[in-house]
Amino acid sequence: MSDQGALLELVQANRILAHERVLDAFGHVSIRDTEAGYHISRSRSPELVSLEDIQHYDADSKIVGSDTRGGYLERVIHGAIYRVRPDVRAVCHFHSPSIMPFCVTGRPWMPVTHLGATVGMTVPFWDEQAKFGDTDMLVSTAEQGASLAAALRAHSAVLLRNHGAVVVGGGIPELVMRSIQLCRNADVLMQSLAVGEPRSLTPGEVTLSGAKNLEPRVLERVWDYHLSRAGLDG
Amino acid sequence: MSDQGALLELVQANRILAHERVLDAFGHVSIRDTEAGYHISRSRSPELVSLEDIQHYDADSKIVGSDTRGGYLERVIHGAIYRVRPDVRAVCHFHSPSIMPFCVTGRPWMPVTHLGATVGMTVPFWDEQAKFGDTDMLVSTAEQGASLAAALRAHSAVLLRNHGAVVVGGGIPELVMRSIQLCRNADVLMQSLAVGEPRSLTPGEVTLSGAKNLEPRVLERVWDYHLSRAGLDG
Amino acid sequence: MSDQGALLELVQANRILAHERVLDAFGHVSIRDTEAGYHISRSRSPELVSLEDIQHYDADSKIVGSDTRGGYLERVIHGAIYRVRPDVRAVCHFHSPSIMPFCVTGRPWMPVTHLGATVGMTVPFWDEQAKFGDTDMLVSTAEQGASLAAALRAHSAVLLRNHGAVVVGGGIPELVMRSIQLCRNADVLMQSLAVGEPRSLTPGEVTLSGAKNLEPRVLERVWDYHLSRAGLDG
């Protein structure tokens, strides 16, 4: 069982990502449990989530204990990724307007700002239709979760055709930074397409800049900023 | 006569749809009466509507009782649709910036997100100019209302050339969800056109995803979210 | 000298048009005096204007009385239009982002929504560079004011190349409605260009819809809405 500090950070991530328009009525964020499985809110819009809403699921995305409140239908996304990516300690799924044009057209996302380097050089694309035919488009079975986790490979984000994105991180502050920068870089890329020919960062720039963006002092500064903007700074 | 709970929900729908920029200075939302006709605000901007503003009209869009306050000029839209669509229990008309580019160009709206599936596969297009020649562009006569209702057919929304949209639902929460998703899907579609070739959902995906989006637990979660955002959660 | 009610309405128009992002740090709005000349704020950003800021200018844009506070450099726009347009009782000048792309490219504005009909079928274009060569781009001399007023002719708005717009009205509520709809229609037109081929309203539609939009009950409803949004409803 994770401690209260970790769960509080999870609640803050819900609020911050809603405030920054990454999450909206839908979407969810989780942290890996200290033992197995993960913590995530019951089915509730992220900007409303508080500590009482957090549930505990095991590695098969089955509820731990006697909590009978309904969970997110797509929580298997989280369980499936934690299973195959031991480096991942936090996961977020969302449908922000920033990334949807890339999900809808299949045009590849690419890093065009030094902050976008936080996401990496490549974001793979997962097409549920190609794998499972006509569905309700949710990722709600173990097979669908495993397929999505396989598409993510060793990357830090994946786009879902006509659906949204999944982002992973080594912890909550990193996940929040990366989720926001996936969106902001997508905004810049979209507008750049109307202005001219966008230049991608080089792999070397992504490696060097991506590491710099995740230094503790950078993450702390960004976290303080977002706490304040979301009205969570006490 | 509908009960107070239903009328309160109607007031909340006015406020929510104004808060989410579906309605603005103009636009209106109604619920079918339990007997005949419908309830709708007097002529007032939706974000200002309160319980005292709600009026009662009969199936011919004539006021019921002695209420002499001016009504919306386009209330015939509501009466005409309730007459031919017994499945419809709530109607909304609006001119949001999200849908206007489709109304102005005639380019078809299509579902490109799983949430857009809530609207359906097709949104028909009604051209008042083609039917009635030069008018003041309002839908204010019985003939115009009937023509629009006929164009809607069995769909859940219709676009009005150079004017706006009409959306219908089996109840207020469904209507609110669908009106918002018509707009958000339009936003994504518009931005996707600048990024590449948008992929439509398949008919099978629309059927399966559209049904999932209207499950009570989804509608309740969305309703709670919008109540909170509009400052209506007590 | 206009009465206090008229001056209060002028102050409200400043606040409303700033709140709706028509005016920003710059721009100004005036009302014709009951005798001659006009009332307008001293040089101050419109969202800060209060009753104490209102000044009185004569038909030559010279201050009336002993008020020594600095006025807007471009107040001659107002004087010049009141001189040649006896039907005009209120004038507004602004540089909103909505209309600037049309000022910068020279692409004609056209009415594409029934609310845009409030502006009319045509918005003429005034090019200070073509008339006066290199200037500071302000309209600050009597000759420049007269040239601009001549370009306006009998229309209700004019665009200034690389600069902004001037809108006129038969009173403050009409001016506010028209200024906002010039901008909102420009937004829709701009986005429609990315979606397809925009259809203009017909001249007949503009005449009929434009008149409808200026009916007292419509203007009152819009005015109440904007007062409320700007926090001015008491």
Add this chain to the structure above:
Amino acid sequence: MSDQGALLELVQANRILAHERVLDAFGHVSIRDTEAGYHISRSRSPELVSLEDIQHYDADSKIVGSDTRGGYLERVIHGAIYRVRPDVRAVCHFHSPSIMPFCVTGRPWMPVTHLGATVGMTVPFWDEQAKFGDTDMLVSTAEQGASLAAALRAHSAVLLRNHGAVVVGGGIPELVMRSIQLCRNADVLMQSLAVGEPRSLTPGEVTLSGAKNLEPRVLERVWDYHLSRAGLDG
């Protein structure tokens, strides 16, 4: 050492530029010291900066005194510019979404509004990749700072490839006005590209209008406006 009034103005500039979406989680603003070097916040998001956060650096961007709090990694930008531009008394670096499409595509910024004339006729472009190869994309060494300052030449702004902008001014109010107008003009230019062929101001217009925009009465009015919007007017 600068007096308290100057440092307070620096704090206000941080808050104003954050409020106007020029600065965000990142970016920084400095003033030249009355002796040598400059004042700038410790490493903190600009909208959180207060008087206690201001640090003092010498001309080599080394801390003055015993302040051990971490500074901005890119503060060399400020030191390098103050060294070669004695006319500059304030510097700002930012990554606003308005200018990023120009940084990403290399399409030249140009003045298309009379307020954009505040920036000048030309904004040079600095490509760190071309000068230094793969880096972490920050400007954090003396050599990088000197290279950037050289690219700025006698201009009042410079764009950094895939990174952002640096703007300079003869004082804080001028810097704030220019930074905002660089962004707003970029917004208009970007939208104009979707509407037609943008017309640049002429060099003569830029000279005349640019000077007018920096008159004390204009800067005072703009400063009051921004103080009020940022909630800093007492």
